[in-house]
Structures are given as structure tokens and as C-alpha cells.
Amino acid sequence: MTHAIKTRHKLAIHGGPATIAKAFPAYNPYGSEEVEAATSVIRTGVLSQYIGAWHADFLGGPKVRAFEAAWSDYFGVRYGVAVNSATSGLAAAVGAIGIEPGDEVIVSPWTMSASATAIVVWNGIPVFADIDPQTFNLDVGAIRRAITKRTRAIVVTDIFGHPADMNGIMALAKEHKLKVIEDAAQAPAARCGDAYAGTTADIGVFSLNYHKHIHTGEGGMCVTNDQGLAERMQLIRNHAESVVAGKGTENISNMIGFNFRLGEIEAAMGLQQLRKLNQAAQAKTRAGTRLSAGLEGLRGLATPTVKPGCTHVYYVYALTLDETLIGVPRVRLAQALAAEGVPGVMNGYINVHLLPMYQKRIAHGSRGYPWRAAGEDSRVSYAKGICPVAEHMHDRGMLGIQTCAHDFSDDQVDLVIEAFRKVWDQLDDLR
Ligand SMILES: *Cc1c(COP(=O)(O)O)cnc(C)c1O
Numbered sequence: 001m002t003h004a005i006k007t008r009h010k011l012a013i014h015g016g017p018a019t020i021a022k023a024f025p026a027y028n029p030y031g032s033e034e035v036e037a038a039t040s041v042i043r044t045g046v047l048s049q050y051i052g053a054w055h056a057d058f059l060g061g062p063k064v065r066a067f068e069a070a071w072s073d074y075f076g077v078r079y080g081v082a083v084n085s086a087t088s089g090l091a092a093a094v095g096a097i098g099i100e101p102g103d104e105v106i107v108s109p110w111t112m113s114a115s116a117t118a119i120v121v122w123n124g125i126p127v128f129a130d131i132d133p134q135t136f137n138l139d140v141g142a143i144r145r146a147i148t149k150r151t152r153a154i155v156v157t158d159i160f161g162h163p164a165d166m167n168g169i170m171a172l173a174k175e176h177k178l179k180v181i182e183d184a185a186q187a188p189a190a191r192c193g194d195a196y197a198g199t200t201a202d203i204g205v206f207s208l209n210y211h212k213h214i215h216t217g218e219g220g221m222c223v224t225n226d227q228g229l230a231e232r233m234q235l236i237r238n239h240a241e242s243v244v245a246g247k248g249t250e251n252i253s254n255m256i257g258f259n260f261r262l263g264e265i266e267a268a269m270g271l272q273q274l275r276k277l278n279q280a281a282q283a284k285t286r287a288g289t290r291l292s293a294g295l296e297g298l299r300g301l302a303t304p305t306v307k308p309g310c311t312h313v314y315y316v317y318a319l320t321l322d323e324t325l326i327g328v329p330r331v332r333l334a335q336a337l338a339a340e341g342v343p344g345v346m347n348g349y350i351n352v353h354l355l356p357m358y359q360k361r362i363a364h365g366s367r368g369y370p371w372r373a374a375g376e377d378s379r380v381s382y383a384k385g386i387c388p389v390a391e392h393m394h395d396r397g398m399l400g401i402q403t404c405a406h407d408f409s410d411d412q413v414d415l416v417i418e419a420f421r422k423v424w425d426q427l428d429d430l431r
Pocket residue numbers: 084085086087088111112114115157183185186206207208209219220
């Protein structure tokens with residue numbers, strides 16, 4: 001017999017050789033452009049140029065303003081307001097739309113915690129609506145069912161890099177006179193039709209933190225087409241309480257100032273990073289598409305959905321699992337894949353409503369605020385069971401890869417596919 005018998009390597013978790021022997025290098029979007037941009041700011045000696053009083057420099061220095069202009073130009077919106085994180089940006093946005101203590105704001109349980117915290121900061125009450133099992137984004141029907149007479153706004157996240165159903169959400173919001181804030185931190189440059197994620201809501205918020213597609217270390221950007229909202233966010237960003245008198249601002253509600261300012265170095269780097277956004281987003285789309293082609297057909301595994309006309313920029317590559325079809329618990333699969341060297345394996349994702357803050361209703365101080373302030377008739381529930389889809393995905397249904405943490409070249413993607421196929425070939429050994 002001359003033809004070789006295909007050797008089947010043992011799973012790495014059982015002592016066999018790992019499919020991916022050498023760790024992928026960490027994602028690094030910086031080049032000499034950012035080094036030059038940062039050092040040129042340092043040479044000027046002015047690393048931040050805001051003045052926290054009503055003054056020409058209230059809106060920040062030249063790099064901040066240039067970065068805002070470039071960002072709003074790229075995204076086709078009228079105003080960009082640079083901030084020092086998306087968390088700050090979300091807080092500025094919720095304050096800007098005029099939330100009153102006790103107002104309800106609908107939000108996804110399947111998002112980074114800051115999407116919901118931004119509501120609590122203003123003594124608003126987060127109301128969690130369930131997600132769509134295909135895109136993991138807020139489900140429009142679930143939002144509709146969560147609306148009460150107290151509802152004032154929706155914070156919608158474009159989770160994992162796929163845009164939320166903004167047509168459906170904006171139509172519903174219009175019908176009920178609700179404001180919409182879109183947390184596009186994970187989806188810069190993702191599109192549905194001609195619309196970029198983050199641009200169709202009243203306010204869109206982007207992140208520039210170290211883990212995102214493009215970054216400046218820390219940073220964020222709010223976008224809006226509404227001049228009044230832009231002004232209110234600019235005020236909240238920079239000590240509003242000390243500024244409104246000089247500026248002659250009439251509506252001083254929520255003009256509690258913070259320091260949400262982005263510095264000149266970050267803005268200068270952001271200008272360079274923005275020029276690389278197309279390429280960064282397309283690289284992720286390419287990696288996700290290639291992964292899906294390679295993983296198609298594995299038993300009990302469904303590759304991520306991309307809605308017709310939309311693009312997915314794969315901050316996370318999220319598979320859905322049917323554990324009963326596979327016959328192996330998710331945690332075991334995740335361990336086997338990690339042992340094969342697959343980087344950033346996620347054994348589920350967060351359920352924000354189950355965090356201690358909501359379970360114990362302890363946020364401002366220790367006595368139940370803001371929920372107590374909302375009054376006895378506020379019956380918002382955070383019990384397990386209110387968001388069955390998000391809970392199922394958290395407990396059993398979703399297995400992800402943090403695609404944003406590495407470049408994921410074609411060769412690397414192929415290794416990941418090989419690792420999955422090896423594990424799926426030997427499911428019996430994991431049972
Ligand atoms: C990263 C992230 C944030 C927070 O961004 P920061 O810039 O770190 O504050 C908010 N929402 C989502 C969905 C995120 O992924």
C-alpha cells in the first residue's frame with residue numbers, strides 16, 4: 001500500500017499538537033503616521049486647549065476641532081463632538097436628550113455595561129428589552145412591548161459590528177416620540193444601505209478605546225445632525241455648570257458638567273486612524289466572511305447572520321450553537337478550541353440586567369436610587385427570565401471569537417477553521 005493513511009491528530013486538550021502553535025500577534029493599527037502626529041503635538045507644548053468657561057477655546061484645540069470635522073465629514077453628519085471615551089459620550093448623549101429622573105429608557109441586555117450605565121448616571125431607569133437571536137441586536141417587537149407611558153428614549157447598540165434594525169427602531173421611536181441613541185462603539189463604518197451605523201439615530205456614539213477597530217488609546221466621538229443636541233453635549237463635556245450663564249443658555253436641565261474632554265494628542269492620532277478606518281473595517285469583514293465560508297456546515301453551529309444590504313465589521317465573530325445537536329457542552333467546546341490555539345474564544349457574552357447593580361438596585365448611594373425616586377408605580381423587572389433570548393445566548397447559545405484583537409490574515413483565518421474542523425471531527429472524544 002503506497003497511499004498514506006490520513007493521520008488524525010489527537011485534540012490538543014487531550015495532549016495532541018495544537019493547530020495554532022504560535023500565538024497571533026496583537027492587533028496594532030499604528031504606524032509612523034501616528035508617531036509623527038503625536039510627537040508633533042508634543043512639540044507644540046499644548047496637549048489640550050480647552051477652557052472651561054465661555055470662551056473661543058471652550059470647544060477645544062485645533063486637533064480636536066479638525067478631528068471632529070473629519071469624522072463628521074466621513075460619516076456624513078453635521079456635528080461631531082469628541083470625548084475621552086464612548087462611556088463619556090453615552091453619558092453626554094443621555095444628558096443631552098433631556099432625561100428626567102425616573103424616565104424609562106429601553107436598552108439591550110446584550111451590550112457593554114456602559115450603554116445602560118449612561119441612563120443610570122442621569123437617574124433614568126434602564127428597561128431591558130430582548131434581542132433578536134440572529135443579529136443579537138435589540139428586537140423591534142421587544143422594544144415595542146417594553147414601551148410604557150414613562151418611556152422617553154431607546155439606547156440601541158450595533159452589537160459585534162452588525163448594525164441594528166435602525167429603520168424599524170426609528171419608525172417606532174417616531175410613533176411614540178422617543179429619542180434614540182445608537183451605541184456604535186463596535187460597528188464603525190458598518191452600513192445598512194447607504195447609512196453608516198451611528199448616523200441615523202438622534203445621536204450616535206463611537207469608541208476609540210484600545211480594543212476597537214481604530215483607536216487612540218482612550219477616546220470617543222458623538223455624532224448628530226441636531227445643532228441643539230450637539231451644543232448640549234459640548235456643554236456637558238466641559239463643565240457646563242460654569243459656562244451656561246456666560247453663554248446665556250436657557251435650558252439648563254442636565255447641565256451638570258463633567259470633564260469628558262479628548263486631548264490634542266489623541267485627536268491628532270484619531271485623524272490618522274480615521275484615514276485607516278475603511279481598511280480596518282474591510283479587513284474585519286473579509287476575515288468574518290472567510291470564517292463563515294470555512295465553518296459552514298459544522299453540526300449544530302450557525303455562522304453569523306448578515307442582513308441583506310448590510311455589512312458586518314466583526315468586532316466579535318459570534319456563532320450560535322445547538323448544544324443538544326452537538327452533544328458537547330459549550331464550555332467544553334470553548335476549552336477544546338482554546339487548547340487548539342484559537343485566540344479570544346468567548347464562552348458567551350454579558351447579560352447586563354443580571355449585574356449586581358440591577359439585581360440589588362443599588363447605584364446612587366446605597367438606598368435604591370434611582371429606582372426609589374421613580375416611585376412606587378415603577379415596576380421595572382430585572383429578574384432572570386425577562387430576556388429569554390439574551391439569557392439563552394449567555395448561558396448556552398453563543399460562542400464567539402474576539403476578532404478585533406488580532407489582524408486575522410487569510411492564513412490565520414484558515415488555521416482557525418482547521419482548529420474548528422479538528423474539534424468537530426472528534427466531538428465523540430469530548431463527550
Ligand atoms: C467599548 C464599548 C463601549 C465603551 O467604550 P469606551 O470608549 O471604552 O468607554 C460602549 N459600548 C460598547 C458597545 C462598547 O463595545
